[in-house]
Amino acid sequence: MKLKQRALTSGSRRHAKETSRVARWVGFALAVFATDSAVGCKKHKPPARSHLWLGPTHACSLQKTGELECWGANGSGQLGDGTLRGRLLPGLVESQPRPDELALGARHTCALSAGTIRCCGDGSRGQLGTGLLTSLRSASSPVIVDGQALTGATTVAAGSERSCALVPGGVRCWGDGVVQATEPEGFHGPATFVAVGYTHVCAAFVSPKAVVCRSEGEPVGAPAATTGVLQGAAVAGLTAGNHHTCALLEDGAIQCWGRNDAGQLGDGTVNDSPIPVLVHGLPPAREVRAGASHTCARLWNNTVACWGANAEHQLANGTTQPGLSPAPVSGLVGAQELSVAGDSACARLADGSVRCWGSNAWGQLGDGTTEAHDVPMPIKAAASAVRP
Numbered sequence: 001m002k003l004k005q006r007a008l009t010s011g012s013r014r015h016a017k018e019t020s021r022v023a024r025w026v027g028f029a030l031a032v033f034a035t036d037s038a039v040g041c042k043k044h045k046p047p048a049r050s051h052l053w054l055g056p057t058h059a060c061s062l063q064k065t066g067e068l069e070c071w072g073a074n075g076s077g078q079l080g081d082g083t084l085r086g087r088l089l090p091g092l093v094e095s096q097p098r099p100d101e102l103a104l105g106a107r108h109t110c111a112l113s114a115g116t117i118r119c120c121g122d123g124s125r126g127q128l129g130t131g132l133l134t135s136l137r138s139a140s141s142p143v144i145v146d147g148q149a150l151t152g153a154t155t156v157a158a159g160s161e162r163s164c165a166l167v168p169g170g171v172r173c174w175g176d177g178v179v180q181a182t183e184p185e186g187f188h189g190p191a192t193f194v195a196v197g198y199t200h201v202c203a204a205f206v207s208p209k210a211v212v213c214r215s216e217g218e219p220v221g222a223p224a225a226t227t228g229v230l231q232g233a234a235v236a237g238l239t240a241g242n243h244h245t246c247a248l249l250e251d252g253a254i255q256c257w258g259r260n261d262a263g264q265l266g267d268g269t270v271n272d273s274p275i276p277v278l279v280h281g282l283p284p285a286r287e288v289r290a291g292a293s294h295t296c297a298r299l300w301n302n303t304v305a306c307w308g309a310n311a312e313h314q315l316a317n318g319t320t321q322p323g324l325s326p327a328p329v330s331g332l333v334g335a336q337e338l339s340v341a342g343d344s345a346c347a348r349l350a351d352g353s354v355r356c357w358g359s360n361a362w363g364q365l366g367d368g369t370t371e372a373h374d375v376p377m378p379i380k381a382a383a384s385a386v387r388p
Contacts, residue, residue, distance in 0.1 A: 047381065048063065048064045048353070051348075052337050052339050052347075053339055054104065055104025055341050055364070057072055057106065057361070058070060058078055058109070066098055070091065071086075071087040071366045074086040076121045077120055077139055077140030078108050080120040080141060081093045089380055096141075097118075099112060105161060106122075107121050108161075112154075115151070117153055119139075119143060121140075124137050125162075126175045126179035128145070130145075130146050130179070149180070149183075154166050154167070155193075159201070162178075163196065164196050166192075169189075170187060171183060176216070187201075187205075187226075189205055189206065192204050195239050195245060197244075200213055201214050202214075202245050208232070209231065210229070210231045210232070211229050212228045213227050229257060234249060235249060241290035241295065244257065244264050244295075245257055245258050246290055246295055248297075252283075253278060254288050256276065256277060257276045260273060261293070263309075263323055264290070266282065266307040266326055270324065281326060286298045286299065287337075289340035291308070291309075291343060292309070294308030297338075298347070303329070303335065304332045304347055308322060309322055312358050313357060313372050316374060316376055317329075331355075334351075336349060344360070354378065355377060356379060357375060359372050365377065
């Protein structure tokens with residue numbers, strides 16, 4: 001009897017162990033199935049982006065995989081995709097060299113890749129740098145900017161109808177009626193930064209240290225003038241709006257000068273200033289970027305502050321009242337890159353996502369609509385949405 005009981009007990013234990021082992025395998029299989037199912041149900045996310053460029057009516061970004069995508073207005077071929085069709089959502093731009101840097105004007109785009117600059121879009125004012133004003137009115141695919149003057153270019157910047165590049169010998173500009181890359185009058189020697197506005201160009205020169213600006217004058221026909229500011233200052237960044245300019249100094253301070261009708265100089269007034277004024281109440285900054293009549297900065301804590309015009313929600317504060325001093329943009333944490341142009345702004349965050357706000361009349365905010373945003377909103381995944 002005891003032997004029989006022991007046999008039953010031993011059998012029960014083996015059965016229990018087998019049941020436990022099977023249960024573990026079943027549980028593991030269920031867990032794997034649940035994990036696979038969860039992965040399969042995830043929503044498609046926009047690709048992570050490593051660089052971001054914004055123009056007044058269109059935008060581009062570089063995915064971390066190396067693919068270039070652009071969106072917004074394309075009536076002159078400025079998206080460089082071989083068509084004249086605008087996009088309300090990001091679309092891949094293929095068969096072009098991977099850009100090291102882009103510069104987006106009003107209706108043209110220039111790309112720097114391995115020391116060579118290619119431009120596309122409107123060429124009616126010489127923006128494509130082909131050497132002849134009437135030879136190429138527009139190009140929907142990039143063309144190489146003509147001339148040996150741009151050999152070894154390291155930076156490219158664009159304004160409304162003009163572009164400039166930094167080369168080992170200094171600054172070269174083209175467009176706005178100038179059909180070949182030439183050195184602006186009063187610009188001499190190597191420079192570290194260049195910024196292009198609506199009617200002016202500024203560059204930070206190495207020796208002597210100074211920011212020199214060349215203005216074509218206002219109104220049209222007024223004499224051109226070259227002025228120097230910030231002599232001896234250590235400049236860490238330069239940006240130009242339509243009619244104002246801002247410099248980031250190495251200590252994180254920002255100084256601005258020029259037109260101030262909307263408070264874009266950030267000094268608490270609406271008084272124009274031909275000399276640099278300190279932006280009031282702003283913590284140390286990493287970047288400064290200017291739109292048409294507003295300015296934004298990325299601060300050391302990777303938040304964003306903006307000031308100036310706000311009729312198109314450029315300040316993302318829920319109102320349309322201009323801001324005479326910097327105010328934080330809510331909802332942006334971990335900003336890694338800032339791009340501002342026209343009446344819009346975008347920030348690339350630490351996870352590679354991009355959020356934009358302000359004017360969206362041409363779909364430049366990349367969310368599939370043409371509605372302005374009064375708060376930062378994410379751009380969406382690349383698609384085939386096309387705007388006529």
